[in-house]
Amino acid sequence: MEDAIFDRELADRLQRGVDLAMQRGAAGAKIHFNSSDITECSFENSRLKSAAVQQTQGFTVEVLVDGRRGTASGNEVEAVDELINRAITLAGVGSAAHFSGYPAPAPVTPVPMFDATVPQTLTLEKMVADGQSMVDRLLDYDATLSVEAGGSCDIFRSLLVTSGGVCHPSQRTRWSLNNWVQRTRDTDILMCGFGRAWCALNELYDTDYIVEQTLQDLRYAEQNVEPPTGRVPVYVDPESLGRFLWPILMGVNGRNVAKGDSPLKGRLGEQVLDPAVTVVDNPHEPYAFNCAEIDDNGISTREQPIFRNGILERFLYDLDSAGLDGAEPTGNAGCSAYAPGVLPGEQSSKELLTGIGDGLYIKMLMGFGQSNILNGDFSANVGLGYRIKDGKVVGRVKDTMVAGNVYDIFKANVQLSRERDPMYRLPYAVLQGVNVSA
Amino acid sequence: MKDRLHEALQRSTADYAEIRFETLDTTGLGYRGTEVEQASTSRFAGGIVRACTKGGWGLATFETLDDLPRKVEEACRCAALVGKETTQLAEAGAPSDAVVRAEMVRDFRGVPLDEKLKLVADYNALLLKTDPAIESTRVIYNDSFRTVHFASSQGAYYLEERPRVVLMLMAVARDGSLVQRAHDSIASAVDYGAVLGLEAKAEEVAKRAAALLKAPSCEGGTYTVLLNQDLGGVFAHEAFGHLSEADLLYENPQMRELMYLGRPMGVKALNIVDDGAFGHTTGTQRFDDEGTPTGQTDLIRDGVLVGHLHSRETAAKMGAQPTGNARAERRNVPPIVRMTNTYIEAGEQSFGELISGIDRGIYALNMIGGQTMLEMFTFSAAYGYRIENGKVGELIRDVTLSGNVFETLNHIDGFGNDLLIADSGGMCGKSGQGAPVTTGAPHLRIRDVVVGGR
Numbered sequence: 001m002e003d004a005i006f007d008r009e010l011a012d013r014l015q016r017g018v019d020l021a022m023q024r025g026a027a028g029a030k031i032h033f034n035s036s037d038i039t040e041c042s043f044e045n046s047r048l049k050s051a052a053v054q055q056t057q058g059f060t061v062e063v064l065v066d067g068r069r070g071t072a073s074g075n076e077v078e079a080v081d082e083l084i085n086r087a088i089t090l091a092g093v094g095s096a097a098h099f100s101g102y103p104a105p106a107p108v109t110p111v112p113m114f115d116a117t118v119p120q121t122l123t124l125e126k127m128v129a130d131g132q133s134m135v136d137r138l139l140d141y142d143a144t145l146s147v148e149a150g151g152s153c154d155i156f157r158s159l160l161v162t163s164g165g166v167c168h169p170s171q172r173t174r175w176s177l178n179n180w181v182q183r184t185r186d187t188d189i190l191m192c193g194f195g196r197a198w199c200a201l202n203e204l205y206d207t208d209y210i211v212e213q214t215l216q217d218l219r220y221a222e223q224n225v226e227p228p229t230g231r232v233p234v235y236v237d238p239e240s241l242g243r244f245l246w247p248i249l250m251g252v253n254g255r256n257v258a259k260g261d262s263p264l265k266g267r268l269g270e271q272v273l274d275p276a277v278t279v280v281d282n283p284h285e286p287y288a289f290n291c292a293e294i295d296d297n298g299i300s301t302r303e304q305p306i307f308r309n310g311i312l313e314r315f316l317y318d319l320d321s322a323g324l325d326g327a328e329p330t331g332n333a334g335c336s337a338y339a340p341g342v343l344p345g346e347q348s349s350k351e352l353l354t355g356i357g358d359g360l361y362i363k364m365l366m367g368f369g370q371s372n373i374l375n376g377d378f379s380a381n382v383g384l385g386y387r388i389k390d391g392k393v394v395g396r397v398k399d400t401m402v403a404g405n406v407y408d409i410f411k412a413n414v415q416l417s418r419e420r421d422p423m424y425r426l427p428y429a430v431l432q433g434v435n436v437s438a
Numbered sequence: 439m440k441d442r443l444h445e446a447l448q449r450s451t452a453d454y455a456e457i458r459f460e461t462l463d464t465t466g467l468g469y470r471g472t473e474v475e476q477a478s479t480s481r482f483a484g485g486i487v488r489a490c491t492k493g494g495w496g497l498a499t500f501e502t503l504d505d506l507p508r509k510v511e512e513a514c515r516c517a518a519l520v521g522k523e524t525t526q527l528a529e530a531g532a533p534s535d536a537v538v539r540a541e542m543v544r545d546f547r548g549v550p551l552d553e554k555l556k557l558v559a560d561y562n563a564l565l566l567k568t569d570p571a572i573e574s575t576r577v578i579y580n581d582s583f584r585t586v587h588f589a590s591s592q593g594a595y596y597l598e599e600r601p602r603v604v605l606m607l608m609a610v611a612r613d614g615s616l617v618q619r620a621h622d623s624i625a626s627a628v629d630y631g632a633v634l635g636l637e638a639k640a641e642e643v644a645k646r647a648a649a650l651l652k653a654p655s656c657e658g659g660t661y662t663v664l665l666n667q668d669l670g671g672v673f674a675h676e677a678f679g680h681l682s683e684a685d686l687l688y689e690n691p692q693m694r695e696l697m698y699l700g701r702p703m704g705v706k707a708l709n710i711v712d713d714g715a716f717g718h719t720t721g722t723q724r725f726d727d728e729g730t731p732t733g734q735t736d737l738i739r740d741g742v743l744v745g746h747l748h749s750r751e752t753a754a755k756m757g758a759q760p761t762g763n764a765r766a767e768r769r770n771v772p773p774i775v776r777m778t779n780t781y782i783e784a785g786e787q788s789f790g791e792l793i794s795g796i797d798r799g800i801y802a803l804n805m806i807g808g809q810t811m812l813e814m815f816t817f818s819a820a821y822g823y824r825i826e827n828g829k830v831g832e833l834i835r836d837v838t839l840s841g842n843v844f845e846t847l848n849h850i851d852g853f854g855n856d857l858l859i860a861d862s863g864g865m866c867g868k869s870g871q872g873a874p875v876t877t878g879a880p881h882l883r884i885r886d887v888v889v890g891g892r
Contacts, residue, residue: 041520045689051516052497056770058482071478075501079481086479093467093555094477124519146690182812184692187844189812259471260573263615366809367816367838375617377655379838379890381809381816398814401840401890403658407615437658437890 007159007169014161017080021063022163024088028064028101030162031080032296033057039119040152041127043135046145051124059083064101065091069320098323102164108300111293112286115200118173119153122201127151127177130207134179137211141218148180148193166298174199174289177207179214188224190396192217192363192384196423200287204423217363217384225387225395227438233359234402234434235352235388238421240362241342241429245279247373247406252306254317254335256374258325263375263407264312272407273310274414276345280305281316282425283331283338289423295319295333302331306340341425345416349428352417354391360436361386361393362402379403400438409433439597440535443589446506452489452496452514453525456590458727459485459503460769465546467555468578469562474555476578484769485587487513490527490751494520499770528753528760532594532729540599541718543629546581554579557633558605561640565609568644571651573617574610575644579603579633586727594729602626602720602874604863605633607640609647618835620647620820622804625863625874628718632861650821655836656889662799662825663839663887664792667858669805669819670879674710674782675866676808677815677843678703682712682737682745683763684752685775686812694756703743704847707785710738712747714762714778719861720874725762727773732762737780738847749775767871774869781878785853792852792883799825800889802837816840816890838890845886852883 014031021029035057060073061083070091072083131149154174178195194213256262283292283301297319316332364384382400386393417428461483468476484501496516498509565575581603589595608621626632687693714732749764764773801823808817822837859878866875
């Protein structure tokens, strides 16, 4: 517990709420308070469009009555008792709880997530100046571009009080900086961009780097070329690799497993992915975008491998889903990974790229999640992608569809780069088995 | 409330300022498999102040009315930092004192919680027992009652109530590691009764999920495609509708050149309309979130682009009239230009006439989702059938359609006489906000559509 951020008055108020729920017959209760202060600016159509100061707050109450759960939420502090009453009423028809009460406090790994220099440095004026600088540099490259840019500086506070005895405050800073351009040449339209976000002000806050990523896409897309067709090797950047892994992470979601929706059910210990693929969820990386000390039931988070050398090692469970599946909770709120990273390979990203004779470089997919994604199937339009010939990017492909099954394409012949993106903690990759049609 | 909002607006130092204050009450109930998955309720109140000075916008959100005068000042300070040009806002025609109460056939707020849960449980049981291949289900019921107060420094005020009830049915069928889903949903802004009596729909969803286990994937290639009304409506919304939103055009010379009024846009028989005042759907509201009355806007008439969707600012900067399409998802976000009820008008051909001309094609039905990157679009059918020699053939899955809107609108060569505008609880996502919309179309026949496949 960090005393500097501890609001005793609020904690007492929430504790009284939990006590009230117990007095009214609840076998367990928790109240989660969240608030945010966000300062942001945005550029649209290459000009400064708006600045905003946003304050929000909310409470979520959950009670456990006769083995059932009821949930109520709101944003008026004076209405907390009313929320408890509503939650108790709802518990009468609520979901069966697969646990008997909220767990007692356990040792927590402290995770740095608040950096006072974020709000001190990122004033509205500073973010406006940085945004303008990105817009100017992109317009220097091509004055016909329509540029969007934005920055934000956020402070989030939360406090969880449970009938198990957990009283856990947390405070986190977060900044974001991004740009997005549209190039219109008659009916040929290109949209691309890049952004960064982190909890501490560090080297990731770099307007030069962010602009350069967008400029590289603009250069690559100077000409359109015919796409390859059939089964060709696909080169993906870290962000796109994360997109391809998303259905697999839905498969390790303990709720999906317990409910029988996951194709990975019953396959713990099996070789599901290529031995080159090790996926680790690490919520403890200091200042990482999604770092966390506890989940929303007060259970401590942990660093844990999900796939080790392609072998499925564990599913991710929150308190209720663990009870449902006869497993131990893993501290994953909503049964989702916090910050799943993939361990690097041995070749450089450049070596991976130059090793491709004829293939596709995917930067952005449209409609990836629209297929039967839980089953691993995908069929998506290449929103931004390039053809690779003889190890070089030769131009942009359009009107191109890719389809396949992620479990099939990660099963074998996965090549990973030795560099990883520091924000996504993912490498570049070459994937086989993707069918391309145009 | 009206006086309180106008009093706070007295603090404005901007060229223009407005306050939107909202309350939102929701109830959510859900089954997944054999168990209740969700039982929740919420009540949120709060709003946003928007100020414009020299063309720059300042925003300040608030959770309590106690802070309101200070929030007006904050928004004005932000606007002053941004503005360097001239404030241009077209005349909104906003009311000075309008009250639009919800008129409901059966108000969901009067329905006991037990009754709502029994409804969900009964549908869920039906989904589970319809086919042995069904391993899991989801039935989700949500109702929400949103009350919007809007006031501007130009003297406008309205109060509008916007109720919404949605029911979603989903079945998950499994055969070994193969998992297939099917779903359907229905929504209403006026009647709790709309979510009653859907037993036949639930059975159809479960049967479809089971049948998809045995259906082959669609082979990738270029086909003549027949879209059903649901998918045709999504096509109108995703492929074309977003391009007609003037916030993409008004300060972008290349886009204005591309989407100029009078431009040929599709075949002669093509007519597309957006109508925020259409009937009483969940996409309908009397006033948009800038106070402009909603109404019908012709977008394409006889294959020619004739209209754009506007906010007050885009209208002023393009010399047009506001169309009532500035909509905000929730209490603490600004309105953005977006669609309401968007549909393609009916043609004259029967279903039989449309399909009889297709030797080898695909009949694509309903939608899972859709996305555009301006001229490129993609949308996924929930399921499809092969068309062979003018007849509906084998059931297929994984049907994802993709293309360039400017080309595709010229490839529509058949319009059915069976326009259907379904209120299925659809939400349109844009700029991080979701807004309830409806879409509609007749059956459409389109040549040379790229279909993704394995």
